[in-house]
Amino acid sequence: MAKQGIRRRGQQQVEDVKGGRRTANLDVLQSLVTEMLLALGEKPGRNGLLKTPERVAKALAFMTQGYHRDIDHLLNGALFPIEYDEMVIVKDIDFFSLCEHHLLPFYGRVHVGYLPNKKVVGLSKIPRIVDTFARRLQVQERLTVQIAETLKSKLNARGVGVVVEARHLCMMMRGVEKQNTIAVSSSMLGAFRSQPQTRLEFLKLIRRGSVGDSD
């Protein structure tokens, strides 16, 4: 019954201006949040919660907008032919994602390196690729592989390395309640996999202090 009630409500789907794709169905999400509040024993009608379903729906839509982003659209016009064939590294890219097992955040940093093969991507696009995959329901391992494989195939790169370091609220707030644990995952493709030297150079460069650090 509840389901039908939800379906009957107006479809408040919003067009994504840039991609021309649909975003999350805010109307359905709002109804579900109201039901969730009831199921938790709350009173959705009380003052503090009146606008909560709307806020949560919007927040969820924002945090999962990666489903509606298109990588080819994102990279359109951002690939440049170049003779440079040394390693390109973009490190300390902040990301926020939601674990698909608990719908709780995990967040941290992504480090990306690749060996160009006659073309490079505009540096600002790499964090956007990270966001595209992070802003979905994820597991850290898949997020890591998706970033690496996308760069490998879209750039036809000779090699790609991706390291993700993350804290998971589902581990910190519940379950094992380990507050200081950082999960590290990596994906090494092409030369980063086959050549230990390349992999080591990448790992060394991402461990070095950031620009402006005193060390």
Ligand SMILES: [Zn+2]
């Ligand atoms: Zn989790």
